[in-house]
Amino acid sequence: MITMHPSFEMLRPGKKFPTVWCPGCGHGIVQGAIIRAVQKLGIPRDQMVMVSGIGCSSRMPVYVDFNSLHTAHGRAIAFATGVKLHNPKLHVIVITGDGDALAIGGNHFIHAARRNVELTVILLNNNIYGMTGGQYSPTTPIGKRASTAPYGTAERDFDPCALAVAAGAVFAARGTVFGVVELEKMIQQALAKRGFALVEALSPCPTLYGRLNREGNAVKMIQWQKENTINAKAAAKLPPEKTAGKIITGVFHDAEVTPYTEVYQGIIDKAQGQKQ
Amino acid sequence: MMAGITKIDLARTGNEAMAYAMKQVNPDVVAAYPITPATEIVQLFAQYVADGEVDTEYVPVESEHSAMSACIGSSAAGARTMTGTSSQGLALMYEMCYIAAGLRLPIVMADVNRALSAPINIHCDHSDTMGMRDAGWIHIFSENAQEAYDNMLQAVRIAEHESVRLPVLVTTDGFIISHGMERVATLPDDEVKKFIGPFKPGTMLLDVAKPITVGALNFTDFYFEHRRALVDAQAASVAVIKQVGREFGQKYGTAYDCIEPYQLADAEYAIVALGSTCGTAKVVIDQLRAGGVKAGMLKIRVFRPFPAAEIAAALAGKKSVAVLDRSDVLGGFGGPVFTEVRSALYQKPNAPLLADYIYGLGGREIDMEMIGSVFAQLQDGTAKPDSVQYLGVRD
Numbered sequence: 001m002i003t004m005h006p007s008f009e010m011l012r013p014g015k016k017f018p019t020v021w022c023p024g025c026g027h028g029i030v031q032g033a034i035i036r037a038v039q040k041l042g043i044p045r046d047q048m049v050m051v052s053g054i055g056c057s058s059r060m061p062v063y064v065d066f067n068s069l070h071t072a073h074g075r076a077i078a079f080a081t082g083v084k085l086h087n088p089k090l091h092v093i094v095i096t097g098d099g100d101a102l103a104i105g106g107n108h109f110i111h112a113a114r115r116n117v118e119l120t121v122i123l124l125n126n127n128i129y130g131m132t133g134g135q136y137s138p139t140t141p142i143g144k145r146a147s148t149a150p151y152g153t154a155e156r157d158f159d160p161c162a163l164a165v166a167a168g169a170v171f172a173a174r175g176t177v178f179g180v181v182e183l184e185k186m187i188q189q190a191l192a193k194r195g196f197a198l199v200e201a202l203s204p205c206p207t208l209y210g211r212l213n214r215e216g217n218a219v220k221m222i223q224w225q226k227e228n229t230i231n232a233k234a235a236a237k238l239p240p241e242k243t244a245g246k247i248i249t250g251v252f253h254d255a256e257v258t259p260y261t262e263v264y265q266g267i268i269d270k271a272q273g274q275k276q
Numbered sequence: 277m278m279a280g281i282t283k284i285d286l287a288r289t290g291n292e293a294m295a296y297a298m299k300q301v302n303p304d305v306v307a308a309y310p311i312t313p314a315t316e317i318v319q320l321f322a323q324y325v326a327d328g329e330v331d332t333e334y335v336p337v338e339s340e341h342s343a344m345s346a347c348i349g350s351s352a353a354g355a356r357t358m359t360g361t362s363s364q365g366l367a368l369m370y371e372m373c374y375i376a377a378g379l380r381l382p383i384v385m386a387d388v389n390r391a392l393s394a395p396i397n398i399h400c401d402h403s404d405t406m407g408m409r410d411a412g413w414i415h416i417f418s419e420n421a422q423e424a425y426d427n428m429l430q431a432v433r434i435a436e437h438e439s440v441r442l443p444v445l446v447t448t449d450g451f452i453i454s455h456g457m458e459r460v461a462t463l464p465d466d467e468v469k470k471f472i473g474p475f476k477p478g479t480m481l482l483d484v485a486k487p488i489t490v491g492a493l494n495f496t497d498f499y500f501e502h503r504r505a506l507v508d509a510q511a512a513s514v515a516v517i518k519q520v521g522r523e524f525g526q527k528y529g530t531a532y533d534c535i536e537p538y539q540l541a542d543a544e545y546a547i548v549a550l551g552s553t554c555g556t557a558k559v560v561i562d563q564l565r566a567g568g569v570k571a572g573m574l575k576i577r578v579f580r581p582f583p584a585a586e587i588a589a590a591l592a593g594k595k596s597v598a599v600l601d602r603s604d605v606l607g608g609f610g611g612p613v614f615t616e617v618r619s620a621l622y623q624k625p626n627a628p629l630l631a632d633y634i635y636g637l638g639g640r641e642i643d644m645e646m647i648g649s650v651f652a653q654l655q656d657g658t659a660k661p662d663s664v665q666y667l668g669v670r671d
Contacts, residue, residue, distance in 0.1 A: 054364075054396070072364060072393060073311075074339065103338035104309070104368075132310035133319060135336065148310075148322040148336045 010035040010045065012065040020059045022130075024210075024218025026177035026203030030124055031060055033180050033201075034093070037187035049092045051080040053105060056131050057097040057124035057203075066093075074105030077112045080119050088261040091191060093120040098139040099129045102158050106138070113167035113196045117260045120190045121198045123160055126205035134208035145212040160200045165253045170195030173251040176202045178225035186251065194259045202229075202247070281528065283461040290453035293421040293460045294360065294386045294446070295320035297428035299330055300468035301384075304355035304475070307335035307346035312398045313450045314362035314388035321360075340365035344372035344383075351381035352490045354480030356432070359383065362450060363390035363404045370407060376443045377412025377506060379491055380478070382435035383443040385413075386428065389551065389602075390450040391638040399639020400450035402550065403603035405579075406612045412506050414444040414513055415580035417550045421458040423577075424448045426530065429463070432472045433520045440513045441478055442506075449552040451639065463528060471527065510581040517578055534583035536575040537590055539565060543572025545654040546591065546628075548617055549600040550576050553635075553642055557600075560647045571651050576613065584620035591621065594628040596654045600647075600667075602636045610634075610664045618662075631659040635667035642668065 021027045038048060048066035052058035054073035061068030067090075071079045076094045084092045101109050101123050112119060128146055129135040136146035136153045139160065143152045161172040171193045175183030183201055190197035204210060204221035215221050232250035235243045288296060295317045298306070306325075308318035325334040333350075337343045340361050351357040361369060366387055376383050387405055391397040405415060414434060418424040424446065431444040448454050463471070479488050494502055517534060525531020538554070539561050540546060549557055554575040564571040574590050574597075576583070591597055599618075601611025609615065614632035621627040633650055636642045646667055653659040 070396060073368075104340075106338060129310055132312055132315040135310045135315070135319065135322075138338065147319050148334075150323055150326040 006039065007032060007035045010038065010065055012063055015063055017063075019063055021056060022207040024204070024206040024221075025056070026126070026201070026222070027057055027060065027124055029177040029180055030122065030183070030201045030203055031063065033184040034122060034187055035064065037184050037191060041188055041191055043091050043191065047089070047091055049080075049083050049090050050095060051076045051083065051092060052095040053100040054131070055097040055100045055129070056126070056205075057095055058100060060095045074100055074103070075108065076100065077105060077108040077119065077121065081112055081117050084117055084119060085261060085264070088118070091120070092118070093122065093191070096121060096123050097130075098123065098125045098127060098160070099137040102138040102160060102163070110163065110167040113164050113169040113198075115260045116168055116170060116195045116257050118194055119196055120187070120193070121196070122187065122190075123198060123200045124203045125160065125200050126203045126209060128205050128209040130205050130208055134212055144209075147208075147212065161198060161252050164196070164198040168196065168257075169198050169253065170255045170257050171197035171251070172200075172253040173198070174200040174202065174247075174249045176225040176229055176249060177204065178222045179229070179249065182249070189251065189254070195257055281463070281467055283463060283528065285459050285461050287457055288421055288425070288460040289316070289455050289457050290418070290421040290424050290448040291316035291388070291455065292320060293425040294428055294448070295324075296462060297425045298358055298386070299324045300463070300465050301356070301358065301429065301432055301472060302330045302469075303332055303358045305333045305335065305347070305350035305357045306359060307337050307343045307350070307357075308359050308361070309337055309340045309343045309365060311340070311362045311365035313390060313454045314360050314365070314386065316454070317360035317386050317388070340368040341372060344369040344376065347383045348372060348376050348379065348381060351376070351383050352379060352481050354477040354482045356436075356475040357381075357383045358385065360386035360388070362388040363392055363398075366404045367392060367407060370411065373408060373411045373413060373443070375491070378502065380441040380506075380509065381443060382441050384428065384431045384435050385443065385445050386424075387445050387447045388450045388454045389447050397638040398450070400452055401602045401637045401639065402447075403637075405445060405447050406603045408445060409580065409612060412442065412510070413580060414440075414442055414510070414517070414578070416444065416446045416578055417576065418446065418448045418453065419552060419554045419575065421448070421453055421456070422460050424453060425460050425462060426524065426532065429468060429471060430520045430524055430532065434513060434516055436475060437513075437516045438476075438478070440509055440516050442509050442513060447551070452552045471524075514581055514583070532577065534576075534578040535586050535590060536577055538573040538575060540572035540574055540590060542570055544570040544595045545651055546572045546574060546594050546597045547600055547647070547650060548574045548576065548587075548591075548597060548613060550579065550602065550613065553600060553602065553647075556642065556644060557647050560644050560651065563644075564648070564651055569651065569655065579613075582616050582620070584616070587617055588620045588624045588627070591617075591628055592624065592626040596629040596631070596659055598650045598654055598659055599630065599632045600650070601632060601634050604634050604637065614664070629659070629661045631661065632664045633667045634664065637669075640668050
């Protein structure tokens with residue numbers, strides 16, 4: 001008997017597929033992981049709000065059948081903060097990219113983490129501005145090529161997880177589309193956190209980053225993820241020479257800090273003279 | 277064309293033509309951030325930088341706000357500075373654009389006209405640059421890739437002229453011009469160099485012998501005078517724009533002015549338009565003329581400073597005129613071009629009946645049939661005076 005794919009109940013009915021994402025793009029894999037994480041946690045669709053800015057990853061809210069807000073470049077976290085403060089009961093998930101979150105929206109990223117606003121930020125990191133044609137982004141590794149750096153970039157890249165933790169995030173994890181089962185678990189953990197939670201999903205861009213850096217097709221790029229990432233727990237037991245040049249994945253930070261809306265409510269109660 | 281100068285015909289999109297003009301200008305600094313449909317301009321320029329074809333410091337910043345901020349810094353330091361953007365990117369620059377003009381910095385910016393959010397749209401209308409109407413920039417529209425190239429070169433001269441010293445915005449219509457390939461007659465590199473001349477900055481930060489402060493606080497004491505000086509600079513730029521346009525014609529064969537009349541002298545019915553629509557309208561007018569209709573057009577090339585007196589004179593005595601506005605003044609009375617043309621005609625003798633047609637928002641197609649329908653309405657009297665209609669929208 002033919003049955004509907006379980007993810008379909010979370011996809012927007014009538015929306016034309018395929019998506020805007022190129023063949024081989026990792027973003028659809030991340031979208032699948034998000035849907036499964038939401039389903040496993042049993043969060044009702046109506047309790048989900050997905051907010052995005054501009055870029056390839058930011059097109060996700062038009063495919064997923066949650067309440068969604070597609071906003072301006074870099075501003076997703078600011079819009080999402082407004083949504084969360086208005087109705088703290090909602091699960092607010094921000095879909096963003098490396099350019100959107102860390103360049104034009106970098107200020108919102110660090111300040112939402114500092115305030116510990118309860119947002120689940122899924123940062124789809126493809127190391128490049130895909131939508132506008134492959135300009136280098138704040139996560140393009142030094143020396144890698146982009147259309148604005150035909151001979152390689154001279155700039156150092158951000159570590160988004162380290163940045164979030166330093167700014168005050170309560171949860172930070174890095175996964176890959178190769179390790180999609182692990183990625184899905186990270187997203188589940190992040191959705192269950194009360195506070196600013198970041199999941200950085202490494203997602204290959206074969207069309208631009210891959211071509212410009214001669215990294216092969218999508219399969220090779222996903223294979224590369226397998227061969228060049230080491231889980232943080234395993235890495236801790238290895239000598240430095242075994243981890244040199246590798247990307248560390250896993251949950252880096254998981255802390256309990258009173259979330260912003262709760263602190264805010266406390267101030268309101270105090271101002272109104274009520275006992276907490 | 278003058279003897280001794282051989283133009284080189286190249287197949288170029290609007291974006292490529294503007295990037296090529298920037299390459300030939302060889303500015304000291306370009307700071308930019310990518311945005312559709314203008315990305316190509318600065319991306320091609322990045323390739324020129326990487327290949328050592330220009331001497332420019334290229335600064336790929338983290339947002340358009342930072343791009344214009346970096347441009348202001350470099351221009352204030354005394355560097356010839358250029359950038360390019362579009363739509364939301366320009367909107368994010370607005371705060372800095374007012375400062376660039378207020379500080380009298382001759383930055384030249386290419387803007388590819390694109391609709392503003394929301395809803396998100398990447399196609400052409402003029403709402404992005406119309407948000408710059410009051411910013412103090414000189415604002416030049418292009419009808420095609422050739423004009424975009426020519427305008428970019430002239431913009432450098434205009435911006436840097438000692439009686440002007442204002443930033444200049446040169447626009448093309450998103451995708452229609454930016455991504456359409458045309459034959460563009462380009463000048464040899466050395467000719468461009470001669471035409472624009474070396475950059476002679478006014479006061480600048482890098483003159484260590486004369487330390488200055490740029491952008492110091494002005495309260496009730498001087499702010500008004502500085503803003504008034506901006507008005508005077510805009511007014512003074514008219515003669516410079518005309519002179520540079522004339523010189524361009526004398527040297528390279530195509531002269532430019534603030535406005536361009538097309539079959540207008542004896543026209544009874546006319547339209548006023550900006551940008552690529554003018555090219556379509558010219559074909560419609562030729563067809564109407566062949567059928568005996570005295571149709572004509574007034575193309576506005578320079579929107580800032582607004583050539584009010586020239587427009588009033590050019591439209592005087594026409595039976596009826598339709599303004600085609602590719603953006604709207606929400607909550608106002610008609611589109612921005614209509615509002616200003618109407619003001620230009622107020623209390624003028626022989627002012628024609630004037631109607632406004634808002635069209636093409638978010639890239640909605642404007643074709644010959646639609647322009648023909650506007651002329652038909654002007655002729656049969658269905659175009660009412662001071663009316664604002666929406667062309668090609670579903671009700």
